[in-house]
Amino acid sequence: MTPPSVxxxxxxxxxxxxxxxxxxxxxxxxxxxIAAVVGDILIIIFGQSPGDVYRxxxxxxxxxxxxxxxxxxxATTLTxxxxxxxxxIRAGLFNIGAESQLASGGFLAALVGLAMPSGMxxxxxxxxxxxxxxxxxxxxxxxxxxxKARFGASEVIVTIMLNFVVLALLNYIVAAHIHVSETLxxxxxxxxxxxxxxxxxxxxxxxxxxxxxxxxxxxxxVVWWYLFRTRxxxxxxxxxLQPDAAEYGGVRVGGVWAKTMVLSGVLAGxxxxxxxxxxxxxYEEGFGTGTGFLGIAVALVGRNHPVGVVIAALLxxxxxxxxxxxxxxxxxxxxxxxxxVVIIAVATAVPEVRRALAAARTSGIGNRESGIGxxxxxxxxxxxIPDSRP
Amino acid sequence: xxxxxxxxxxxxxxxxxAAAGGIISERAGIIALxxxxxxxxxxxxxxxxxxxxxxxxxxxLAGAAGGVLAxxxxxxxxxxxxxxxxxxxxxxxxxxxxxxxFFLRLAFDSSSNSPRIPxxxxxQVGSGVFSSLANPLVWFGILCxxxxxxxxxxxxxxxxVRAAGEKPEAALSVGVPVRRVRWLAVAxxxxxxxxxxxxxxxxxxxxxxxxxAGRGFIALAAVIFGKWxxxxxTIACLLFAAAETMQIRLQSLQLVxxxxxxxxxxVLTIVALAGxxxxxxxxxxxxxxxx
Numbered sequence: 001m002t003p004p005s006v007x008x009x010x011x012x013x014x015x016x017x018x019x020x021x022x023x024x025x026x027x028x029x030x031x032x033x034i035a036a037v038v039g040d041i042l043i044i045i046f047g048q049s050p051g052d053v054y055r056x057x058x059x060x061x062x063x064x065x066x067x068x069x070x071x072x073x074x075a076t077t078l079t080x081x082x083x084x085x086x087x088x089i090r091a092g093l094f095n096i097g098a099e100s101q102l103a104s105g106g107f108l109a110a111l112v113g114l115a116m117p118s119g120m121x122x123x124x125x126x127x128x129x130x131x132x133x134x135x136x137x138x139x140x141x142x143x144x145x146x147x148k149a150r151f152g153a154s155e156v157i158v159t160i161m162l163n164f165v166v167l168a169l170l171n172y173i174v175a176a177h178i179h180v181s182e183t184l185x186x187x188x189x190x191x192x193x194x195x196x197x198x199x200x201x202x203x204x205x206x207x208x209x210x211x212x213x214x215x216x217x218x219x220x221x222v223v224w225w226y227l228f229r230t231r232x233x234x235x236x237x238x239x240x241l242q243p244d245a246a247e248y249g250g251v252r253v254g255g256v257w258a259k260t261m262v263l264s265g266v267l268a269g270x271x272x273x274x275x276x277x278x279x280x281x282x283y284e285e286g287f288g289t290g291t292g293f294l295g296i297a298v299a300l301v302g303r304n305h306p307v308g309v310v311i312a313a314l315l316x317x318x319x320x321x322x323x324x325x326x327x328x329x330x331x332x333x334x335x336x337x338x339x340x341v342v343i344i345a346v347a348t349a350v351p352e353v354r355r356a357l358a359a360a361r362t363s364g365i366g367n368r369e370s371g372i373g374x375x376x377x378x379x380x381x382x383x384x385i386p387d388s389r390p
Numbered sequence: 391x392x393x394x395x396x397x398x399x400x401x402x403x404x405x406x407x408a409a410a411g412g413i414i415s416e417r418a419g420i421i422a423l424x425x426x427x428x429x430x431x432x433x434x435x436x437x438x439x440x441x442x443x444x445x446x447x448x449x450x451l452a453g454a455a456g457g458v459l460a461x462x463x464x465x466x467x468x469x470x471x472x473x474x475x476x477x478x479x480x481x482x483x484x485x486x487x488x489x490x491x492f493f494l495r496l497a498f499d500s501s502s503n504s505p506r507i508p509x510x511x512x513x514q515v516g517s518g519v520f521s522s523l524a525n526p527l528v529w530f531g532i533l534c535x536x537x538x539x540x541x542x543x544x545x546x547x548x549x550x551v552r553a554a555g556e557k558p559e560a561a562l563s564v565g566v567p568v569r570r571v572r573w574l575a576v577a578x579x580x581x582x583x584x585x586x587x588x589x590x591x592x593x594x595x596x597x598x599x600x601x602x603a604g605r606g607f608i609a610l611a612a613v614i615f616g617k618w619x620x621x622x623x624t625i626a627c628l629l630f631a632a633a634e635t636m637q638i639r640l641q642s643l644q645l646v647x648x649x650x651x652x653x654x655x656x657v658l659t660i661v662a663l664a665g666x667x668x669x670x671x672x673x674x675x676x677x678x679x680x681x
Contacts, residue, residue, distance in 0.1 A: 046496060094476050143660075153663035154672065156476050157614060160423070160607060161656035172649035296480055331495040336488025343481035344463075347473040 024303045027353050028312075031301070031345035038341045039334065046330045053326050060325020061318045067325065069197060069207020073279065074317035075310075076209070077102070077288065079216040080271030081295025082313050083223050084137075084264045086304040088155075090227060091260040092240040097144060097159030098268040099292025100166035101137040105269025106276045107170050108136030110283035113189025113276070114178075125191035129277055130215075130270070137269015138262045140166055145261025149254035155261065163292070171285050185284035194277045210278030217310065219270060224306040236260055268292065294320075297343045394635060399528060400593075402631035404429065404602075406531035407586030408609030409616070409623050410538045411579035416618055417542060418575035419555035419675040423479030424464055425583045426606025427486030432457040432584025434490040437597035438497065440507040446592050449507070450527070450585065457584020458577050460486065465576040469569050472679035483606075491599060502599050509592035527589040534582055535627075539620035551575050555673035558680045568680050583609070611659040618673060630655045 040050045061067045081098040088095035095101075112132040116125055144158040178186050194211045198204040227233040238246040239256045247253045275287045294316055301315065302308030316339065323335030408429055412422035432453040439445075439452025464482050467473045491501065498504050510525035542548035553561035554571045561568050583606065590605075591597045608630055616623030637651035 042492065096476070096480065147660070147664050151664045153660075153665075156421075156423075157610075158660055158663060161611060161659050164604065164607065164656045165653045165660075168649040168652045172647050175649075176647060293480060293484065296477065300477060331492050331501070333488050333491035333495065333501075336484060337492055338488075340481045340485035340488055343484070344467050344473070344478055347477040347481070348467045348471040351473060352471050 022357050023354065024305070024308065027346055027349040028301045028303070030349045030353065031342050034345040034349075035338045035341045039338050042334050042337060043330055046334075048329045053329050056326045056329060057318075057322035061322045065201075065203040066205075066207050067321060069204040069209035070321045071314065071317045072197070072213050073208035073210070073274065074320050075313040076213040076216045076274045076278075077271045077291045078294055078298050078313035078316055079213075079220060079310055080274070081268050081291050082298030082302055082309040083220060083306060084268035084271075085295045085299035086302065086306070086309050087223060087227070087236075087267060088260060088264045089299060089304045090240045091236045091256060092243060093145075093148070093257060093260055093264070094156045095141065095144075095159055095261065095264045095268075096156055096296070097140060097162050097166075097265070097292070098271075098295045099288065099290075100163040101140045101265040101268035102271045102288040102292055103170055104140045104166055104272070105133035105135075105137035105266075106272025106287060107173075107283045108269075109133040109192070109273055110186050110189055110276045113192040113281075114187060116189075116191040118190040120191035122192070126194065126277070129189075129192040130273065133269045133273050133276075134266045135269070136272070137265040137267070139265070141261045141263070141265015141268070142258070145258040145265075148261065149258040155257075167286075174283065174285055180282075183284075184286070185280070185282045188281045189276065192277055193281050194273075196278065208279045210274070212274040212278040215270070215273065219267065220306040220310050223267070227306070232256075232259075268295070294339065297339055300343060300346050394639065397638075398628060398632045398635045401634050402627045403528050403531040403589050404586035404605050405609045405612055405627040405631060406535050406624065407527075407589065408583040408606055409612045409627050410531075410534045410620070411582030411586075412610055412613040413538055413542070413618055413620055413623060414551065414575045414582070415579035416613060416676055417555045417673055418551045418572045419558060419673060419678060419680075420465075420468060420572055420576050420579075421475045421479055421677045422579065422610055422613065423476060424460070424482040424606075425579075425609050426602055426604065427483040428457045428460050428580045428583035429587035429590075429602040429606045429609075430483075430486040430490055430600070431460045432587030433591040433601055434493065434587075434597050435584070436588030437504045437507050437591045438493075440509065440592060441504060444508050446508050446510055449509070449592055450588050453584050453588030453591070454581040457580040457582075457587070459580075460584075461576045461580020462573075464580070465573045468679070469572050469576070472681075475677050475679075487600065490597075494597070494599065504597040506595050507591070507597070509595040525589070525593060527585065527592065530585065531589070534585065535620055535624050538582075542620065547571075547574075552673075554680075555675055558675050558678070562680070572680070608655045611655040614672070615655070615659050615662045617662075617671070626655075 043050045043053050061071050081102060084098045084101065085095055109129040109132045112129050113125070116128065140162065143162060144153070144155040147153040147158050148155045174184065174186060180187055196204070196207070197209040197211070198207065227237065235246065235251045235256055238249065238251055239253050243253045246256075271291070272288065276283055280287070298309055298312045298316055302310070302312035319335050319339060323332035326332065326334075408425045411428065412425050415422040435456025436449040436453030440449030443449075460482065464478060467478045468475045494500060494504065510527065542551060550561065550566050550571045553566055554568045554575070558568045586605070586609070587602055590601055594601070609627070612623050612626035612630060616626040633651055633654045637646070637648055641648070
């Protein structure tokens, strides 16, 4: 297995930029074009004009302060789950548990917020909730990590199964013990609430966007620094690219897997703050439904890079909010279809685009390209099958 | 007691269909995360077919056809283009949710359910337990599982499927068209899982949004817990269904919260993967693309 790019002459800056473009920008663009075509078809099936629908979609999202505030709110949660998935993929792990890690983080944050007295100053209350969310997500992430490191259990299956277990458990606790009667949510937290953007910029009034989005940006920066500027981050990427080589180089692969799943869970858990501290100020059953899975799309389109994740989070948040904006013209479910098409198209286009480019460029270097983005690791390794064709 | 068994069988039927599909797919080396999506597609197409023709039998065919169509898309991405199976699998489930909702609006102008469709049996929830035995799909479900077992271990095609999932390189070297075998296996798995969905729609006499409600993942849990062996998987399906039946019957007693019963299949699967009691070991080439 070779690292992603083929002929990368380190000194030639132009070539590097070209490779970066072909590897990172081109596949998502191809996918978006495919999604747009599918979208056009759906819109025409429904008897509307694609131009009108897309115009409405943009106007309802980036065209006014309320819509934009909603986009920021949704992008905040998606940044966290996207970073969670991306960090895992960098280590060759597939975390499909962001859904339940997010819920668990939000739940613990709400519990801590409820336990604190109402006069608690924000400098103490907010960090306390933050730690609670991190612990909530981290604990759920630790289980698949430990099982993978200790028994080699597939983290894909364990995280999927754990989603159901954790969500059922949380539903039970809320329903049986701490819900406000006639609802599926806990009482409002007493301390730790974060201000909405509308508090500083009245034009955002009504929108859910809140200061958690600053935390999301800061977290993305920290993840970037961790991945590309620290030794553990280097080890993490080494394990993702080639676990055997990393092991040979002295990295404890199992340990890195376990640690990465915890960190990935922490990132997803922090996403729960956006709803619990920033928006509704309570934990509600199913508040993050779907954002965990969307995190996979975000990581994929964002090419598992923190900057890409933030941009992709904005893209999917726009789609999600835009679906509501165009619901009068076409069913908002069109957006779900488009999201799925983008994921499938990126997953397909990445290896395909790379293969095509490699074939066009060189005909000698025996590079096998594969899989999702920058981590041709164990999750998508291909075997060396001799080409039997002439 | 008889009523308990019949109700268990009835609940187990969609699991049996989907798990049978899961076994074929995973034995061929393609991860069966898509069962949920195939089921939902099957349920919707069955409702469409039954509604427009008035015949539940056409509904069954339409459901299976829908499942095959979805499966072919999955195969195109993962086998032809070697895209990552997990990513595409997750996306296929999202796609099924989105597409069924979109066409639910388009066909029936509703965001929650279809109108009443011709189906099998009485159609009322909890109506006479014995009437559910009149639903031919209950029997097909069992036959489907037996058929998969026979096919995998008694036919040349089954041998090729297992080779494609365990040692594709070796299979290729002796001339087995691994990719074609995988295409066929995925298509079969789509049809089978879709029948499980069709059963739900025809049993309840309508399609409701998201009506599979995670059953595809329970079927996947059964496949793993049953170690990819049709007999054990059948037992796992019946076991999970029996737990649910028990929970429904004892609901009034409030012995165990329903959420804990919901967890059973998933917890057992995690335990099986961790290998506490007889480790579940997946087909060696599961999830790996073939050139």
